[in-house]
Amino acid sequence: MTTVVWFKRDLRTRDHAPLAAAASLGEPVIPLYVIEEDYWQLPDTSGRQWGFIRASLEDLDRQLRKAGSGLLVMRGSMTGALKQLQASHGVTRLFCHQETGGQWTFDRDKAVVGWCAENQVEFREWSQFGVVRRLKNRNVWDKAWTELMRQPLLEAPGVIPKACGPQSGVGGYGSPAFVFPDNCPDRQTGGSARGEKLLASFLERRCVGYQYNISSPNTAPRACSRLSPHIAYGTVSLRDIYQQAKTTGNHRNTLPRKKKSLTSFRSRLHWHCHFIQKLEDEPALEFRAMHREMEALKTGPDDTERLQRWQEGQTGWPLVDASMRALKHSGWINFRMRAMLMAIASYQLWLHWRDPALHLARLFTDFEPGIHYSQTQMQSGLTGINALRIYNPVLQSQKLDPEGEFIRRWLPELAGVPGDMIHTPWLMTPTQKERYGGNTYASPVCDHEQAARLARKAVGDFRKQHVSQRETDRVLQRHGSRKGPVQKGPKAAGQRESRDDTGNSQLSLFE
Ligand SMILES: Cc1cc2nc3c(=O)[nH]c(=O)nc-3n(C[C@H](O)[C@H](O)[C@H](O)COP(=O)(O)OP(=O)(O)OC[C@H]3O[C@@H](n4cnc5c(N)ncnc54)[C@H](O)[C@@H]3O)c2cc1C
Secondary structure, three states: OEEEEEOOOOOOOOOOHHHHHHHHOOOOEEEEEEEEOOHHHOOOOOHHHHHHHHHHHHHHHHHHHHOOOOOEEEEEOHHHHHHHHHHHHOEEEEEEEOOOOOHHHHHHHHHHHHHHHHOOOEEEEEOOOOOOOOOOOHHHHHHHHHHHHHOOOOOOOOOOOEOOOOOOOOHHHOOOOOOOOOOOOOOOOOOHHHHHHHHHHHHHHHOOOHHHHOOOOOOHHHHOOOOHHHHHOOOOOHHHHHHHHHHHHHOOOOOHHHHHHHHHHHHHHHHHHHHHHHHHHOHHHHOOOOOHHHHHHOOOOOOHHHHHHHHOOOOOOHHHHHHHHHHHHHOOOOHHHHHHHHHHHHOOOOOOOHHHHHHHHHHOOOOOHHHHHHHHHHOOOOOOOOOOOOOOHHHHHHHHOOOOHHHHHHOHHHOOOOOOOOOOHHHOOHHHHHHHOOOOOOOOOOOHHHHHHHHHHHHHHHHHHHOOHHHHHHHHHHHOOOOOOOOOOHHHHHOOOOHHHOOOOOOOOOO
């Protein structure tokens, strides 16, 4: 009788229900991770994501060994791994967490469930996020989420009975050649120990002023929790983070400002699952617009030169380029800059949403399909239920990086340009360029104000001519967050997702 605990995006031992359940049976357990080579060929995966996972696997192995059984890492497909383990160990149960990923993981999971049924292996899944399988009614979702977050945490098992037979351990897999080289010198490091340390520093000190400092790219790297890759690969459980944030926020000695910050932080943990629920309910969002009729907004091939300049941080708009280059270097950028990058690609550059979405996915160490595809579509105006958010790259720059500190750090071409000129280097005279430099920096791809006006008109006209109330109602009913019952028909046109879905409620059109 052997139980396999299949680790996927849950690389921890604390608050891990499948592991706790397997250990409690008192029979041999194989903790298993499979490096799925086909997964790493997908266009939204990258070396930086793998790098984070690899460090997390090493940390997980250390934690498991303390309890008696190390991590077995295999390579190939999950069903292939199961076949081998069936032959060598006689597997009777497979325990794991639910995963809401893209189409590939969905198909893989179906194959695994099918294999278990054919081979009389008991298959059990637990939910680790507040994402509900086969959700019938979005109105009850909030309640289910809160109940899950309030459940008691599970301690890491003290003893994990070891299975006899071959176990390769973590050291055996080397550096997989199928993951493309990805230079990301400032990438965050994986592992539960790192995640817990980050959480502690955030709750003790860094969270003060969270709401005020998360928008500027200068203050955000320290003010934000930076827990996103740890949440995405499950090195710390979301419930653990939620409960610790709540306890700190409720403590009688906690100052009101810090309490407010932690309330705001907790609401983002809620959005995390709210967005993943969208992909869970409609897996096709990975490939096509949430509001299906909006998919026809852009036809014809994309302008490859524009796409390339955006990808390389060479649009000629300093804050946009600095954000892209900073993201390439570190694998992380704050919400506001992510939203701006996506919106600039979709509106001013008028690119189809999917290529920019895939490019950003590869650059994010914290890539989480449910959040990512919903957010990229939202920032591209494709949901039909959110206000259009067209960013003005100059106003954003003046507001969020007034002295040009962030821009100078990432754009060496503009290192000598003073603060009042750095947001619009194309307006510098030849003499000013001679004096301050900036000659080698790209000219803007286009006139951003005119491009924004054209984009807004094109989207507005398209909505008027091609978008039906029926489809808008469907999207709202299926995916909208709830502040009260969803209204159908003409009233729904004015009803949008609640503001907190955007994460930038201060922002107005054309800001
Ligand atoms: C175009 C675009 C793509 C994005 N893609 C991803 C992605 O692939 N993976 C990802 O984790 N986040 C994504 N986000 C959401 C958000 O930008 C990041 O979660 C956040 O910047 C991560 O930093 P942090 O952990 O310090 O965040 P904090 O502000 O400390 O928030 C804590 C946690 O709450 C969740 N969260 C925060 N903001 C949001 C949000 N707006 N929507 C949903 N969940 C949120 C995340 O899990 C985050 O780790 C995307 C946003 C945009 C605009």
